[in-house]
Amino acid sequence: xxxxxxxYPLDSxxxxxxxxxxxxxxxxTLLIRNISQLVTLQGASPRxxxxxNNLAIIESAGLAVSGDSVLAIGPSDEIEGQVxxxxxxxxxxxxxxxxxxxxxxxxxxxxFNMTREKEFEMRLQGKSYMEIADSxxxxxxxxxxxRATDEKTLxxxxxxxxxxxxxxxxxxxxxxxxxxxxxxxxLMSLEVIKYLNERHPxxxxxxxxxxxxxxxxxxxxxAEYIKILINEMIPQVAEKNLANFCxxxxxxxxFSVVESREILKAxxxxxxxxxxxxxxxxxxxxxxxxxxxxxxSADHLVSVSSDGISALAKSxxxxxxxxxxxxxxxxxxxxxxxxxxxxxxxxALATDCNPGxxxxxxxxxxxxxxxxxxxxxxxxxxxxxxxxxxxxxxLAGERGQINIGGVADLVVWDAGDYREIPYHYxxxxxxxxxxxxxxxxxxxxxA
Numbered sequence: 001x002x003x004x005x006x007x008y009p010l011d012s013x014x015x016x017x018x019x020x021x022x023x024x025x026x027x028x029t030l031l032i033r034n035i036s037q038l039v040t041l042q043g044a045s046p047r048x049x050x051x052x053n054n055l056a057i058i059e060s061a062g063l064a065v066s067g068d069s070v071l072a073i074g075p076s077d078e079i080e081g082q083v084x085x086x087x088x089x090x091x092x093x094x095x096x097x098x099x100x101x102x103x104x105x106x107x108x109x110x111x112f113n114m115t116r117e118k119e120f121e122m123r124l125q126g127k128s129y130m131e132i133a134d135s136x137x138x139x140x141x142x143x144x145x146x147r148a149t150d151e152k153t154l155x156x157x158x159x160x161x162x163x164x165x166x167x168x169x170x171x172x173x174x175x176x177x178x179x180x181x182x183x184x185x186x187l188m189s190l191e192v193i194k195y196l197n198e199r200h201p202x203x204x205x206x207x208x209x210x211x212x213x214x215x216x217x218x219x220x221x222x223a224e225y226i227k228i229l230i231n232e233m234i235p236q237v238a239e240k241n242l243a244n245f246c247x248x249x250x251x252x253x254x255f256s257v258v259e260s261r262e263i264l265k266a267x268x269x270x271x272x273x274x275x276x277x278x279x280x281x282x283x284x285x286x287x288x289x290x291x292x293x294x295x296x297s298a299d300h301l302v303s304v305s306s307d308g309i310s311a312l313a314k315s316x317x318x319x320x321x322x323x324x325x326x327x328x329x330x331x332x333x334x335x336x337x338x339x340x341x342x343x344x345x346x347x348a349l350a351t352d353c354n355p356g357x358x359x360x361x362x363x364x365x366x367x368x369x370x371x372x373x374x375x376x377x378x379x380x381x382x383x384x385x386x387x388x389x390x391x392x393x394x395l396a397g398e399r400g401q402i403n404i405g406g407v408a409d410l411v412v413w414d415a416g417d418y419r420e421i422p423y424h425y426x427x428x429x430x431x432x433x434x435x436x437x438x439x440x441x442x443x444x445x446x447a
Contacts, residue, residue, distance in 0.1 A: 027086035030065035030408070030437055033076045034093050036416045038063060039100040040073065040402040041383065046318065046391035048346045052380040055418065063099065065408040068436040073404065090439060092432060098418050100382065102171025102409035102433065103363040104389035104400050107275075107299050107320050107350035109176050109209070110161045111189045113153055114145035116355045123330055129357065130253065130281070139179070139213040142355055146179040146189070154192045161353065162202045164361040167441050169430045171409040172390070172399050173202055174350075176247060178209030181225075183233050186210045190242035201440040203409075205393050207275060208234070208243040211255055211263050226259060230266040238270035244394070245296065246272040250286040257285045264293055273394060279304040280325075291315040297348070297392040301335045302326060309336070313344035318392040321384070322352040323369040324360045337374035348389040349381060364429065368422040378419040410434040 038061035044051055062079030064072040072082050119132050119141075132138050146154070158175075165173055177189035190206055197204040210233045218225035237243050246267030250260040264274050273296050278286025280300035287308030290298035298304075298312065299320040312319050321335045340347050351366050352358045360366070367381040376384070390400035399409060412432040415421060421429065433441035 025084060026066040026071060027084045028064040028066055028071055028089050029086045030090045030092070030434065030439070031062070031080065031083075031085065032064075032092045032094055032099060032410070032412065033062040033079060034095055035061040035063065035076060035099045036094070036096045037061075037098045037418055038073060038402065039098060039382065039418050041101060041387045042401060042403055045396040045401060046346045046348075046388040047383050048344060049341060052341065052383040052388075053377055055379050055382065057418070061099075063402070063410070065434070065437045068407060068438075070402060070404050070406050070408050073402065092412060092439075094412050094431075096416050097431060098413040098415050098420075099402075100169075100411050100413065100418065100421075101386045101400050101402050102411055102435065103169050103385050104393065104395070105165060105170045105173040105350050105353070105363055106297065106348055106389040106392040107176075107322060107352050108173055109178055109352070109354035110158055110173075111154055111175065111177060111192055112142050112146060112179050112355045113149040113157055114142060114355065115359065116141065119356060120328070129329055138356055140216055142179040143181050143185075143213070143215055147182065147185050151188055151192060154189070155195055158192055158196050159200060161361055162196060162200050162204075165353075165363075166202050166433055166435075167430060168362040168364055168428055169411040169433060170361075170363050171203065171411075171433065171435045172205065172393070172395070174205045174207055174245070174393055176207040176209040176212075177243075178212035178247075181210060181213060181215035183228065183236065186233055187236060187240070187242065190237065190240075194242060201435045201438070203399075203435070205245070205395075206243045207245040207247050208237045208267075208272065209247045209249075210234075210237075211248040211260070213249065213254060226263065229263055234263075234267050234270050234272070238272060244273060245275050247275040247277065249277040250284060250289060251277065251280055252282045252284050257289050260286070260289060261293070264295070268293070275299065279308060283308070287312055287319075291317050296394055299350070299352075300325070301340070302331070302333060304336065309340055309343050309345060312340065312346075316346070318348050318388065319345045320348045320350050320389075320392050321370070321374065322350055322358070322366075323373050324366050325352045325358040327369055327373070328358040328360070334373045337370065337376060341380070346388055346391065347384050348392040349384040350389060350392075362428075364421055365425060368425040371422040378422050381422060382418060408434055408437040
């Protein structure tokens, strides 16, 4: 056995260089060589504290893929000798570029038709997010438009956003409903997500967000809308298997902690895992509620209290932070990322791609914002956008890492050092994107 094989052994049931073949050996269908830094993130999933700076980098590396999974990793000059190449094996010369796991974008609202650039201008002129919402804009404006939009148009709009996410290195994305706020339109939104998940290279994790806001027709009787959520929407979403998660906007002026607890408990009874929009605009106790209910993640957390941070630090609930939203809203206070890390909470990063408060599909931009405004190191930010973000979708150990035998979701970068990803911002440094072993983006074009 060579030193490379000892350091990076291959599973004995995958290849025969271990001397104990089981069944026909797998052959490499894709080979990447001349990698300056192979950012594997092997090890703990998720990571917290100082371990977030451990990217488990292999220098001067090569990588082989068989089918949809990683077959071998090792020194670039030895990797081809470790494995047999399948006929037509796709060869990629990284040319001294970095290879990372595909990004996991664990919080997005991508199913919408109308954009809200006028509200962006209104905020620049001094209007607050809540002032715009109270005047009939905001989420309810998107709801009125989505209800008037046909399913085919929504598919086309979502497909374009998924293309842009993929081109920027995202290979797994969470997608929420939440701009329908009626049983029919919420189910339609989730059907649109399902349709694209079956056809688009991006892997989509669906989330039901019927409790995004109270729609116009129930503003004078919010209790009736909550009954519809609990007795009609949630049961149908679960019965049709249209969502993995149920989310809620737990915020003053939207859904209270008491209302959120009632709705989320109903969702859990129907088998949906839980997420919360928590403590975005005010400290409302959303983080504490997320931990109480065992939610997979509590998201936003710009105004999280000290008690909320303590609760997160003592729990397995992921603190998903969305710096792009704070940036796009023009706010000065960002989520207390360093305090969360130092007190032992697990943090993830996501775009929050949506038409109102952050129309952005680029995870590299989010990573750059996190470094500048949260004071994260580049390693911490990449960790939060991969292995920890996977945990925020219940995919710990399955996505966001490069493991032998694991799914081959990879990004080849036009950068020789991983720190260039946040440093060289405002451009797309992605060269190739590989999803489940297939090249799906090449030179920023879909293959």
